[in-house]
Amino acid sequence: MNTAYLKAVSYYLPERVMTNAELVREFPEWTVEKVAKKVGIDQRHISAEDEFVSDMAVKAAEKLFEEHKIDRNVVDFVMLCTQSPDYFLPTTACIVQDRLGLPTSAGAIDYNQGCSGYVYGLAMAKGLVSAGIAQNILLITSEVYSKHIHKSDKGNRTIFGDAASASLISTEGLAEIGQFELGSDGSGFENLIVKNGAMKSPKKSAAEAEDMDDFLYMNGSAIFNFTIDAVPGLVENTLKKNGVSEVDEMDWFVFHQANAFMLNHLRKRVGIDSEQFLMHMQACGNTVSATLPIVLKNHWERFRSGQKVMLVGFGVGYSWGGTVLSFK
Structure with a gap:
């Protein structure tokens, strides 16, 4: 293999x-x-x-x-x-x-x-x-x-x-891709959605009144609650699958850059030291699936041979996933 x-x-x-x-x-x-x-x-x-x-x-x-x-x-x-x-x-x-x-x-x-x-x-x-x-x-x-x-x-x-x-x-x-923890819970699909536009609910014609279901809807409190419930277990299981016992044995953590309030809450809840918790969203915002690679790119020079970096993604779907990069 x-x-x-x-x-x-x-x-x-x-x-x-x-x-x-x-x-x-x-x-x-x-x-x-x-x-x-x-x-x-x-x-x-x-x-x-x-x-x-x-x-x-x-x-x-x-x-x-x-x-x-x-x-x-x-x-x-x-x-x-x-x-x-x-x-x-x-x-x-x-x-x-x-x-x-x-x-x-x-x-x-x-x-x-x-x-x-x-x-x-x-x-x-x-x-x-x-x-x-x-x-x-x-x-x-x-x-x-x-x-x-x-x-x-x-x-x-x-x-x-x-x-x-x-x-x-x-x-x-430069970095070996480790084992994965993945999950999904489609029961929360309506909490982050663009409802109209595909086959089940087409957009109205331009001649008709604008429908807010044509645009992004996010139930912020529901997304926050889902994240607080899902992410701590995701981190724990990702550690186990990659042969790591404790959070402080990991060198760096890169979480999806949702917003600062949510990230700080998650960091404290999981027990991650602020010095290990890498961020880069102030100048570009939440860029959805691009947040993790943007953080990696902007902190790449920090990573040293033998270090491990955990990647944690979570959000729309609901879906979540974690893995560990081991730098050579």
Whole structure:
């Protein structure tokens, strides 16, 4: 059985920046300080009107190839995680394969997953490598959640930003991908949802009145309660599966960057020292499936040979997942 490694990580943020000051001008009942304190975010990047998931995916992948001197011709599988694809069909990953000029012998799939999507992608990529199906997998996360959010939804507009990440999973690399703890509970699916748009509940025609079910809805208190219930057990089981007895035996923790209040609550509840708990959301917001790779990229120089980094994703679905990266 082949061992799978995380070899390289890069990401792309759209040029448009929306600051808290700009939001406060739209919602004067808030202050810049209140937004920053509540969610831990000062600004977020917003995709242009004509910029979509495939565009950002291509830009993230091109950065990966350039920054890490990767020959694109070695890629033999493309995985693209998104909940805001260009089209219902075809698969956005196929569009990205063509635009990047990747070999036509490379497989390509989309998967619809949110805040746990990077961990799920690592799990599937490891499976492909371990089975000998692929040797160099381009794992992309790309979201334009801003296009799901109504302009009057100040809560979600303060939290979410757009971004794309690109990672290379290979038979050799800098960090060995460990064992996984994965889970789901679809009973909470309505608490984070874009209800209209697919086959069960199509959007109305442009001539009809605007329907708020066309946009992102989040039941914040329900999501918070789910997270507080699910994450401590997720961390404990991920430790066990990777042969680690105690939290303080892990060198670093990277949690999905939901919001600062939730993360601080989780960190204290699990018993993680603040020095071990890595974050990067102040300048880009909650970028859904891209949060984990963005944190990894911005703290990469901290990681030393022999260290272990736990990745923890959780959110829409509900779904959750954890794994450990062991640096060589």
